[in-house]
Amino acid sequence: MHPDLSPRHASCLLFDWDGTLVDSQYANYRAMAAVLSSEGVDLEQAWFDARTGLSSAEMIRTLVDERSLRLSRPVEDLVADRDRMFLEEAHTVRPHQEVLQVVEAMRGRVPMAVASGGARHVIEATLRHQPFHSHFDALVTRDDVDRGKPAPDIFLHAAELLGAHPSRCTVYEDSDEGVEAAHAAGMTVIDVRPYTRLRFRSGT
CATH class of the missing domain: 3.40.50.1000 (HAD superfamily/HAD-like)
Structure with missing residues (x-):
């Protein structure tokens, strides 16, 4: 130690x-970036890395507020998709x-x-x-x-x-x-x- x-x-x-x-970190970023890409949002890894203390829902809401985004689906649905994508790589x-x-x-x-x-x-x-x-x-x-x-x-x-x-x-x-x-x-x-x-x- x-x-x-x-x-x-x-x-x-x-x-x-x-x-x-x-x-x-990178597995989480890939999952979040993929979900937001479906909403037409380009998530920079530097932005993501600076906010890793937030939950996924809080991170998405922060991004929406900062960029005045209009999402096509509820935040909860995006988080569920993000979690599913991440869990496909959980063993890594x-x-x-x-x-x-x-x-x-x-x-x-x-x-x-x-x-x-x-x-x-x-x-x-x-x-x-x-x-x-x-x-x-x-x-x-x-x-x-x-x-x-x-x-x-x-x-x-x-x-x-x-x-x-x-x-x-x-x-x-x-x-x-x-x-x-x-x-x-x-x-x-x-x-x-x-x-x-x-x-x-x-x-x-």
Whole structure:
């Protein structure tokens, strides 16, 4: 485990899903871009990458507001198609090794939960293919709360399920919205981006 990723004295660990536990960024982008292309929308990956802390529905609504788009189908239908496309590739998604090392090292030592802005059925389907599929004590998703990130609801609900005070929780995140949500929840947050992207900078 990289020393900067050590949770130190945390009573519980909360892990974001996409981009933190798993390297699903490009698969998620391809699915979203394909769905929006059917609406005549060209989704740039840079725009998508800057908003990965949002749920799919919130991302589409943000895009609609920013570009004054008129969609031919409800947002919920677009999200369902996006999820279906992504799940066709769920078996190809791999864990971020740097974060996997944390999960493996802390398994059985403190309670751990996945706390994600994604959809429950998508995460559960993808989780089955992961080496850490049985390591977590709880799964909290955007489906379980009223507000998604950057609101703190997902993290607060996860801490409640684990019986831990928010101030004793450490969150692992990879998005600005997730970091903001962790701070709003009064939790310690570790931004994994400098560590999960090291291999890309080194060309490995």
